[in-house]
Amino acid sequence: ETGVTQSPTHLIKTRGQQVTLRCSSQSGHNTVSWYQQALGQGPQFIFQYYREEENGRGNFPPRFSGLQFPNYSSELNVNALELDDSALYLCASSPTRKRGSDTEAFFGQGTRLTVV
Amino acid sequence: GEDVEQSLFLSVREGDSSVINCTYTDSSSTYLYWYKQEPGAGLQLLTYIFSNMDMKQDQRLTVLLNKKDKHLSLRIADTQTGDSAIYFCADGTGRRALTFGSGTRLQVQP
Numbered sequence: 001e002t003g004v005t006q007s008p009t010h011l012i013k014t015r016g017q018q019v020t021l022r023c024s025s026q027s028g029h030n031t032v033s034w035y036q037q038a039l040g041q042g043p044q045f046i047f048q049y050y051r052e053e054e055n056g057r058g059n060f061p062p063r064f065s066g067l068q069f070p071n072y073s074s075e076l077n078v079n080a081l082e083l084d085d086s087a088l089y090l091c092a093s094s095p096t097r098k099r100g101s102d103t104e105a106f107f108g109q110g111t112r113l114t115v116v
Numbered sequence: 117g118e119d120v121e122q123s124l125f126l127s128v129r130e131g132d133s134s135v136i137n138c139t140y141t142d143s144s145s146t147y148l149y150w151y152k153q154e155p156g157a158g159l160q161l162l163t164y165i166f167s168n169m170d171m172k173q174d175q176r177l178t179v180l181l182n183k184k185d186k187h188l189s190l191r192i193a194d195t196q197t198g199d200s201a202i203y204f205c206a207d208g209t210g211r212r213a214l215t216f217g218s219g220t221r222l223q224v225q226p
Contacts, residue, residue, distance in 0.1 A: 107161070
């Protein structure tokens with residue numbers, strides 16, 4: 001158990017729809033990152049939030065957006081869903097850190113999104 | 117850009133040692149991580165090593181780092197059937213994202 005919980009666990013959406021995925025970070029962790037893991041691949045970094053501000057972004061289009069709340073929970077929003085967005089979406093939280101430094105990242109169980 | 121490479125598959129017999137290898141390209145890496153993923157599950161952090169270390173041991177796990185060759189390995193002693201999973205090497209470069217390899221599927225035969 002990492003203390004990082006994600007909801008829902010599974011989701012089926014139609015192409016063109018919008019989806020919101022949720023993550024509850026481990027207590028005391030103020031940094032949250034989101035990753036996309038396509039079938040048979042390693043996770044790919046989407047973006048990171050630190051103290052409610054976006055703190056870095058991977059190679060994903062603007063229709064992928066996020067929020068972090070004062071209690072450090074987080075949302076990933078994806079607009080105009082495409083078939084290729086079908087993947088496991090993973091949230092990872094990290095403990096209090098200096099901006100830009102490494103530390104452990106603890107992952108949730110993920111949300112499996114299927115776009116049909 | 118950064119790249120992390122792993123072999124795709126490893127098969128061992130129960131009780132043997134497993135060695136999973138990883139190479140990375142970014143010389144500014146500060147931490148290197150090993151994660152385990154079981155079917156249908158998220159990622160479990162197994163261990164990590166700071167880039168100024170050569171070796172780290174944690175119970176059955178031994179991590180070796182050759183910074184000159186940018187090579188990382190994970191040795192699992194006395195491999196058990198419960199160790200069957202996909203193992204990911206990840207590179208943390210002091211920036212914000214972890215860069216993952218494609219994973220090595222470890223199959224443990226009884």
